[in-house]
Amino acid sequence: MRLYITRPMPPDVAARACAAFQCDIRDSQQPLDRDEMVHALRTYDIVLPTLGDAFSAGIFAEVAAPRCRLLANFGVGYNHIDVDAARAAGLAVSNTPGAVTDATADIAMTLILMSARRAGEGERLVRAGRWQGWNPTQLLGLHVTGRTVGIVGMGRIGQAVARRCHFGFGMKVRYHSRSAKTLEFPAEAANSLADLAAAVDFLVIAVPGGAETHHLIGRDVLAAMRPQAHLVNISRGNVVDEAALIDALSQEQIVGAGLDVYEFEPQVPQALIDMENVVLLPHLGTAALDVRTAMGMMALDNAAAFAAGDPLPNPV
Secondary structure, eight states: OEEEESSOOOHHHHHHHHHHSEEEEOOOOSOOOHHHHHHHHHHOSEEEOBTTOOBOHHHHHTOSSOSOOEEEOBSSOOTTBOHHHHHHTTOEEEOOTTTTHHHHHHHHHHHHHHHHTTHHHHHHHHHTTOOOOOOTTTTOOOOOTTOEEEEEOOSHHHHHHHHIIIIIHOOEEEEEOSSOOOOSSOOEEOSSHHHHHHTOSEEEEOOOOSGGGTTOBOHHHHHHSOTTOEEEEOSOGGGBOHHHHHHHHHTTSSSEEEESOOTBTTBOOHHHHHOTTEEEOSSOTTOSHHHHHHHHHHHHHHHHHHHHTOOOSSBO
């Protein structure tokens, strides 16, 4: 079977793919364009896409009889793929849940600590040669231990963040989720997003991307947050209304934010770049070699199962 991998992969993933399939690995780090996606659907049995490779209904409509029968997505998020349109065209879709959980939760904690303790601002001060030494009132931030964290979306990643907050930092955990959860740590469910936002020091967004969660965090939720609160987004950029967030920060409705994702990624608004009270990371959620290798291996597990005629381990 012919396999097409849309981005360069960790060495072990590439080696396995080339040993198991007639494999082409694209050498660009940029998302596929329209012509590349159409070509991939017509030419390969399996395509291994990732974030930014926008397999929309329009793309599938351009290929009357695609050779491709599986999109083995590299990543847990798949809102860049129109799954219904893929199925209608005869393609299955898989993803890589589980492999990303702990790494993404670690990035959430990085953003919580960096935003609360003004670490980015402090590093910029040192790098610019403007630090004049320790003093008792320099860069006073928020002490994280014992504070209250609110988790929006108590799935695998949300629970991993909450676990770190509770057991590692003695934080009180509140959350809002689509369904009731049985948890291994104390946590209080909020009746609404606004209620949750009003009750926490850190609001961590950990929901899937897609139409259902587009601008889930808008002006109403941001207005409900405490003036000393921080927003942390590790989900998808368009879950947060970026313009509303910029207004909330500039008007001091909230004190800070930590972002690993952006609404129009990779474009980041200059207004956010100019703000000292915002931590900006370049989508580092799963950026560890062992994690990205595990993701690639999971995607290949789905490809191998498909090639063997077996059920997909991780169907969407």
